Amino acid sequence: MVNKELTLEERKELIKKRIGKIENKIMVMSGKGGVGKTTVAVNLAFALQMKGFNTGILDADIHGPNVPKMLKIENFKPNTTPEGILPAKIPIGRGRALEVISLAFFLEEDSPVIWRGPLKMGALQQFLSDVVWGNLDYLIADLPPGTGDEPLSIAQLIPDITGSIIVTTPQDVALMDSRRAVNFSKRLNVPVMGVIENMSGFRCPYCGKEINLFKMGGGERAAKELGVPFLGRIPIDPVIVKDSDNGRPFILNHHDSEAGKAFNGIVDRISGWKGR
Ligand SMILES: Nc1ncnc2c1ncn2[C@@H]1O[C@H](COP(=O)(O)OP(=O)(O)OP(=O)(O)O)[C@@H](O)[C@H]1O
Numbered sequence: 001m002v003n004k005e006l007t008l009e010e011r012k013e014l015i016k017k018r019i020g021k022i023e024n025k026i027m028v029m030s031g032k033g034g035v036g037k038t039t040v041a042v043n044l045a046f047a048l049q050m051k052g053f054n055t056g057i058l059d060a061d062i063h064g065p066n067v068p069k070m071l072k073i074e075n076f077k078p079n080t081t082p083e084g085i086l087p088a089k090i091p092i093g094r095g096r097a098l099e100v101i102s103l104a105f106f107l108e109e110d111s112p113v114i115w116r117g118p119l120k121m122g123a124l125q126q127f128l129s130d131v132v133w134g135n136l137d138y139l140i141a142d143l144p145p146g147t148g149d150e151p152l153s154i155a156q157l158i159p160d161i162t163g164s165i166i167v168t169t170p171q172d173v174a175l176m177d178s179r180r181a182v183n184f185s186k187r188l189n190v191p192v193m194g195v196i197e198n199m200s201g202f203r204c205p206y207c208g209k210e211i212n213l214f215k216m217g218g219g220e221r222a223a224k225e226l227g228v229p230f231l232g233r234i235p236i237d238p239v240i241v242k243d244s245d246n247g248r249p250f251i252l253n254h255h256d257s258e259a260g261k262a263f264n265g266i267v268d269r270i271s272g273w274k275g276r
């Protein structure tokens with residue numbers, strides 16, 4: 001990393017300079033693990049990029065940084081210039097590229113990160129102040145589950161954060177935890193852009209009938225109950241798993257599928273969001 005010697009105030013100034021100019025800064029969070037945050041973050045970022053918005057992904061999951069794996073850029077080694085760290089750039093045609101930075105780029109493969117709170121805060125601060133982003137319209141931060149150090153740091157360090165997106169699955173346990181995520185956001189004065197109900201129903205590929213593996217509609221009910229927008233539901237699609245494992249964003253090749261249309265509908269709602 002660069003700029004090691006800065007005080008906290010100087011670092012915050014630098015963060016303002018680097019990130020303050022990005023108009024839309026969104027954190028993707030959840031109460032529970034494994035509900036599809038990284039999948040949502042990556043596909044939303046690509047969908048935004050395909051709609052013409054310059055987009056970057058900040059992988060803020062220190063203990064399980066999965067974004068590089070989902071984009072097959074695990075072996076990327078960022079260049080450090082006197083100005084700062086340059087993110088990975090994934091070309092998407094017409095000279096445009098999606099920018100990605102992840103702590104995974106700086107770690108040994110498969111090595112666990114064993115850091116306590118203050119060290120994590122420090123790493124994220126440094127991360128936010130050192131990365132030289134291009135001219136972005138959107139920065140999407142993918143967070144670990146829960147309401148711990150990473151979401152707290154991101155919510156406090158990113159200046160004028162646009163809002164949070166809360167991903168949930170439809171079961172009662174997941175919903176209970178997403179209420180906590182909504183309240184966390186509200187307490188930190190981060191506007192809740194809405195709730196996404198992921199893994200919501202599965203269409204049998206043989207008979208076409210819908211099966212509600214994890215129930216359905218709970219995310220929408222929870223959003224209503226908490227007074228926050230509902231952004232949409234994404235069904236279970238085995239192709240999403242295959243694509244994620246192969247490092248290919250699902251939305252690139254399947255925008256006409258039920259899940260692809262759901263992602264695009266959500267992006268329309270997000271890009272039309274009028275703010276606080
Ligand atoms: N709608 C979906 N249909 C099918 N599989 C999905 C769907 N959404 C996510 N998955 C799969 O579920 C798994 C977990 O997703 P993901 O890693 O995005 O969750 P996460 O919330 O980021 O997890 P963590 O809390 O560990 O960060 C992945 O294998 C992913 O491909």
Ligand SMILES: [Mg+2]
Pocket residue numbers: 037038039061066142143144
């Ligand atoms: Mg994740």
